[in-house]
Amino acid sequence: MDHHHKQENHKGHSHSHTPKITSLNKAFIIGIVLNLGYVVFQVIIGININSLSLLSDAGHNFLDVAGLALAMLAFKLSSSKASEKYTYGYKKSSILISLLNSVILLISIGAIGYEAIFRFQNPQPIPGKIIAIVATVGILINGISAFMFFKDKEKDINVKSAFLHLASDALVSLGLVVGGILIHYTHLYWIDPLLSLIVCFVIIASTWSLLKDSLRLSLDGVPDTVDLNEIKMQILKIDGVKDFQHLHVWAISTTQNAMTGHLVVSANLSNIEIENIKNKIKHELEHLNIHHSTIETNFTIPENC
Template sequence: MIGIGLNIAFVIAEFSIGIYYNSLGLISDAGHNLSDVASLILAMLAFRLAQIAPNGRYTYGYKKSTVLVSLLNAIILLIAVGVILGESLGKLFNPQPVEGVAIAWTAGVGVFINGITAWLFMKDKDKDLNVKGAYMHMAADALVSVGVVFSGILISYTGWSIIDPLIGIVIAGIIIYSTWSLLHDSIRLSLDGVPVGTDGEKIREQIMEVADVVECHHLHIWAISTTETALTAHIVIENFSVLEVVKKEVKTILLNSGIRHVTLEFEDVENSCSEHKC
């Protein structure tokens, strides 16, 4: 809510200054910042949806919305990069006079606003992909604003308007590089892939090391949300008399790996199914 409020105020201020100085650059950047407000609202909506209790139709609730929003935010970032590149290349071939001082001061405020908003999300960005998406938007905008500050100062002293599009192209490249991991992880979770940082083979080996466990197959690991991981597995044991002991030990192993939503099916040696036949 703080991030949304700060950025709405900045969008209004930047748009007003752009109108006053007749600066297309500031007006278009205000539009770009408005898309960041939309991204923050989407992230907040996903958090709210994730808290809705499961029901008969959605047995996991709406927790997957956090994954879908993180993917959407990655796509929005790439679209924003495309807009920046398009504008930069246009100005590169058709340089236009720029009011360097006004742009530098306005962008300086943008660095402050976007920097504070990014800082609000920094602590949890590595724990939650949805938070990372919001953080990436704000960090990217802060980076853009830093570039605009430098270009504004250089233009005011040299009069070289071509500096503006060149810095824009460099910043676009940096944003693409930093956004790749967000896009990759979001697509992976959307396809029910094993979350980054979770080693399925290592988990299988740890389960196999539990006493009385003969085999572990049909092991599936996927993300329910950007913060919750689920696992299902078939476990073959020597003796059903130790089932509860084995189950408790396996769940402890999984809990230590950050997997809380667990469904296990136990089989005895004589009636077990194989990896490819069940």
């Protein structure tokens, strides 16, 4: 059996399709500073008026500040250089941090839900007007912060995580505004925990997909932006390709994907012709969200994996 084997690492073309999000460092810093300042503001007011809702929301916001800091760390680590021990650098850490971020967000939601249930059983008189005013400030701060991440939220799972953190904070603040106004005029103190529970369900719905995505990527699952059938179909259209098997795709980071596969070609092709086929394949892979590829060439069809 005539067998030719060659591995080739794709280093990227000048027209790389890797999402570019190099300008987000300032957004992370501004988001962290604004939200940390708001947490301090909430704690001071919450203690002065003895408001458990403001204090619990301050705790939730503080967890989100920590989440933003982790996302910024992941953003920096994703651009790390390769070394002898870490041949892809620390790019994978961005996936692990996105998983941690989603877990933190769910934990914070659980804390809010627990507090809401407790307050259903033990409603306490609270100054609704002051709560509404403080929460309005929260809507502005979190809305501005979320807007800075909106356009890039589909390019990186950590950016999406940061956006969801801030958007969820804005929703919580909106719920507190509505609850504060209703409480001020009706004195129905059970309205506040009810709104908190509704907001929790809204946040869970948006966070669940983030948790699933980050968990799948951490287990080297196929990223959402990659279609294995489309990859194989486009490769098989290239002249000279007999088959393409043993196809595996995984995420190196939250913005870069890798692929390995067996290219099956005719035995009578020259090395130059094979290299030309590989170059065409790599060009197609650039358009299919594959940024690093290793291709093994065979002259006979390998057995199925």
